[in-house]
Amino acid sequence: MPDLPENAMRSEVAVESENAVRSEDGLPPREDSVLSVRRLAMTLTSRDGVSTEVTADVSLELGRREFVSIVGPSGSGKTTLLRAAAGLRRPTRGEVRFEGQPLADVVPGISVVFQEYNKSLFPWMSIGSNVAMGARRLPKEQRATRVEAALAEVGLTGFASRYPFELSGGMQQRAALARAMVSDPKVLMMDEPFASVDALTRGHLEDVVARLWEHSTCAALLVTHDVGEAVYLSDRVLVLSARPSRVLAEIAVGLPRPRTQRETRQTPRFAELSAEVLDYVEQAGRASGLGSPGAAPAAPG
């Protein structure tokens, strides 16, 4: 593997400098980084011994209070990237640092909500017990009140004794969010948390996440297919190329907060930003359509 220069596309990344920083804390996110992924490469080997280079070279910095989204074509290694960033998988190359320390395993400060809610809640536990799983590292006497508070925050007061199958998909995903937030993490990671709910519920869940994040002190890293959702929620949007993935573009959003579904999505700026992100996503998709699946493209980009 030749030592590649910093991602070629990175140079033409349009960072609107005046919007790049979140207005309320006024800190440049790069200097106050809670999570940093540096030149990460992931090669996965399937059970029958076939190796695939899923991630070629991805770097990202997540500021302490930042909300960053990652979009990219299906199969571009977004989930793989998230797993590595959470300390669940060892990087093949590169490194992940959490609060300045190299990340070798899962840590209490990072919570993850996975793609399929039906797999991420434990179906044999009540909603309360599920949320309490996220609070295992807290002192025993705090747990019950924290679980209750977390359930209240996602609008599930009174559902603690119900079982996941008794709840709708949207409610289950809110419970998964409560479990992730109950430990008051430094970083909340979400892998397409709203992929399997209807559009109306989706909008509602986006606002639940936005509110949770605003009320907390954590940074958020969201993987999504939905360009509008990425722009609506984020401070920055990273677009990944097709597999093996690189960062194709990085778009600063800078829409004022608090945002609302009705108003924010109507603004011309929102439309502009969404179009910009969509352009890159389509570019990534085209590249993957041309290249033969599994084989690395001759030239990146």
Place this chain on the structure above:
Amino acid sequence: MRATGTLMAPRGRRPVLLLLRRRLGSWLLGLGGLALAALTWQLLSLALASSIFPTFSAAVADAWSIVTGPVLTADLVPSVLRTAVGFSLSGVAGIIIGLAVGYYRLLRELTSALFDFFRSLPTPLLVPVFIVLFGLGGTMVVAVIVTAAIWPVLINTANGTAGLDPTMLDTARVCGLRGPSLLGRVILPAVSPQIFAGLRVAISVSLAVMVVAEILGGSSGIGYFINNAQQAFQITDSYAGILLLCVLGWLFDSLFLLVERRLLAWQRGTVGGEGDA
């Protein structure tokens, strides 16, 4: 307001009633099937009037006298105990080995050929070997049961564990679960549907193998009793023994389903719909 109130009330109650009626209905139907078989037996035996085919009523009467007589403690109770002990040992060992084999791929690959080999050994062939090892008695019967009944549990547990969703395991890890708490709170419950399926097969295997072992090398037990009765041409006794064996199997299975239904209540919702027995 009142309109919705009256609409809501029966809607809430009806599924329970329906379920109860369906349960009761299927139970009655099952009973009807049994009654039909008994009646056929009775009529057929009366029509044939053969000395080697006793009537149903005679077999039942004989079975009753067995249950209330000395054969109960001499043969029936030992058989039940052997089956229970053999089944329990198979269950515990099958689950432990199955979890280990399912979780560690290296172990799985190391043992798969070995297990396939042992699994395909016909149980009756093992009886003489175990008679040499353990003598004629309960220990031998239990050992034979374990060598046969462990496989459905072990294989099911191993498959279930190997097929655990990585996302689920990752979720558990992110919550800080590891070691015994990972096993107890996530892995075991997640695999429990497969474990229970294996255990249920193991029950019928245990019963069948118990009888075979007692016939081939027992000094007591229901299998020994049936075998003796057949060789002594006490035909009614042997039919009564078989009848008792059926009742025993039904009792074991019902008890098992009762436990399973309680422990796997959460699964009803994920599978979708009420599973009828």
